[in-house]
Structure formats: structure tokens, C-alpha cells
Amino acid sequence: MESTAAERFDTSRFEASRNRLASLAYRLLGSAADAEDAVQDAFLHWQAADRQRIKVPEAWLTKVVTNLCLDRLRSAHARRERTVGAWLPEPLLDGDPMLGPADTVEQRESVSLAVLTLMERLSPFERAVYLLREAFSYSHAEIAEILDITESASQQHLHRARRRITAAHRRGGEVDPAAARRIVEEFLAAVSSGRTERLVALLTDDATAISDGAGLTEKLLRYDTPQRIAAVARAGLTPTPAKRRFAGGTPAIHYALVNGAPALLFVLGDDRVIGAVAFDLANGKIATVRGIAAPTRLARLNEAWRQHEPDTPLIAQW
Numbered sequence: 001m002e003s004t005a006a007e008r009f010d011t012s013r014f015e016a017s018r019n020r021l022a023s024l025a026y027r028l029l030g031s032a033a034d035a036e037d038a039v040q041d042a043f044l045h046w047q048a049a050d051r052q053r054i055k056v057p058e059a060w061l062t063k064v065v066t067n068l069c070l071d072r073l074r075s076a077h078a079r080r081e082r083t084v085g086a087w088l089p090e091p092l093l094d095g096d097p098m099l100g101p102a103d104t105v106e107q108r109e110s111v112s113l114a115v116l117t118l119m120e121r122l123s124p125f126e127r128a129v130y131l132l133r134e135a136f137s138y139s140h141a142e143i144a145e146i147l148d149i150t151e152s153a154s155q156q157h158l159h160r161a162r163r164r165i166t167a168a169h170r171r172g173g174e175v176d177p178a179a180a181r182r183i184v185e186e187f188l189a190a191v192s193s194g195r196t197e198r199l200v201a202l203l204t205d206d207a208t209a210i211s212d213g214a215g216l217t218e219k220l221l222r223y224d225t226p227q228r229i230a231a232v233a234r235a236g237l238t239p240t241p242a243k244r245r246f247a248g249g250t251p252a253i254h255y256a257l258v259n260g261a262p263a264l265l266f267v268l269g270d271d272r273v274i275g276a277v278a279f280d281l282a283n284g285k286i287a288t289v290r291g292i293a294a295p296t297r298l299a300r301l302n303e304a305w306r307q308h309e310p311d312t313p314l315i316a317q318w
Helices: 003-029 032-048 057-074 076-083 105-110 113-121 124-134 140-147 151-168 177-193 196-202 226-237 241-247 295-306
Strands: 203-211 221-223 252-258 261-268 272-282 285-292
Touching: 003 032, 003 057, 003 124, 032 057, 032 295, 057 124, 057 140, 105 113, 105 124, 113 124, 113 151, 113 272, 124 140, 124 151, 140 151, 177 196, 177 226, 177 252, 177 261, 177 272, 177 285, 196 203, 196 226, 203 226, 221 226, 226 285, 272 295
Parallel strands: 203 285
Antiparallel strands: 203 221, 252 261, 261 272, 272 285
């Protein structure tokens, strides 16, 4: 085979795995931008390797990407960002290939904003073992080979990871799509009407809210009582001339799914998402509200939205 033909063949073998590798990297890192960088670094490793000696490209690439991600998780920058409380998972629009695979409940949960956040409590090895096993169905023997650990160590990491995530993750069961949309529409209607008591009634007793302050604050803003969340939602989501000037115009509000969860997207000119409010639901109520407006966290979601055919907005002019 001629050199150029061989290069094309090897490149096509890598490209066949790209979406799976990006999905793994995103689950490990919680950042689409970092995941894309890790996959690109893996491609450079692939190009530099003696590919004739690689018997199973998929396994080899999985090992490279996993370890590149572990290096990033251990980096000083990542530790500093997570320590100061500035880290938040990067939201992805439903249908983004980086969210796959999503055939099982475990696979769908592993990419939810709730579980991506909870994985911050895990060590890098626990996170890797948990995802390789739960989301990608690797055996402990395969995981041991990927991470250069023993099968026994892999089993122990998985046990600890499952225990920590199960203890903190509220599983309210998968929510009916129509019911999820209705709850979010009621939330928006209550905000718009100023009915604070209705907002409180829509929240669980232990509801929490997290906001990145549009990227204007170093630390995330957190609120942990229904009354406080309702007050902040009313203050933050009620339009004013000053907010419209800051936003750069008058956005529409669309309903969408983000990481499998219901969300409100604030969109300028039909093609630029300037803010997302994502919801975790439990037992027919809102358990968590996440407000994300920092442009760096919305970059990939924006790319997907520009190729998306949106429904009629819930509010045409906010």
C-alpha cells in the first residue's frame, strides 16, 4: 500500500473511533473543549506510533485518551480551578455525539450534569474505572490493562465510586418528557408572574441552585433553600433594560434538553445562546437549578444550536 493510501487508511481508523473517544473524554473531564483537546492529542500519538504493531486500535486509543484525561485531571490548573469552586460541567445540547453512548440508564446518567458534578468527589482513578465500567461496559480485566492496575484494584475503585455516587445522587427515576416540560414551563410562568409562592411549591425541600454569574465571578454562586432560590430566580430572570443591554439585545427563551435534562435557553437572533438554565427533577419537583452563562461554557452548545431547528420559543421577547 502506498504511503499516502496507508496514511488515509490509518486516519480513517482513528476517525471511526473519534466520537466514542470524545464521549469518554467528556465524561472524564466534564468539558467539551478539554475533551476535544485530549482527542486531538490522542490523534498526534496515533500518528507518531508504529501502527503496524497496534493489534486492536480501539483498545489502544481508549488507553491513550483515558491516560491523557487523567493527566489533565491531575494538572495544577485543574486542581486549582476545582478547589476554588469555579468548576461546572459544560452543558451539551441533546443529540450531540459527545453525549453517547446513551442506550442504558447508567450510560444516560453518567453524562448528566448531576453525575458529572458528583464525579468531582472521586479520585481520577475512581472516575476512570466508574466510567469505563458503567458507561462503556469494559471488563475489569480490560480496565486493568487500560490503567495499568490490577483487576482487584479496578474492582475496589468501582466499589468506592459507586458507593460515593449512590450516596449523593438522588434517583427519582427517568422523568416523562411531557411532564418535565410542563414543570419547566410552570417554573417560567411563575417567574414571569412574580408568584414567589408558586416557585417555592415547585422546588423540593432540599433544592439547590448554582450559577456561574455569567462568568463574572471567580467562584460559583450557590443557594440552598427553596425561598432563597425562588427570590434569586425572580431577581435574575425578570427582564430589565439593564439586563438587556448586558445581554446585547432581547433574547427569546426556548425549551430544550441539555445533557438529557430539561432546560431553558436564552437565545439572541435565533442563533446565539447567551444563557442556559438546566433543571434536575425528582418526584415531580425541581431538585437542582443550574444557571450557566459564561461564554466559554456555552461554546459547543452554541455550535450545536446553530445547526438545530428550534421549536417555537416559550417567550419570543424576554
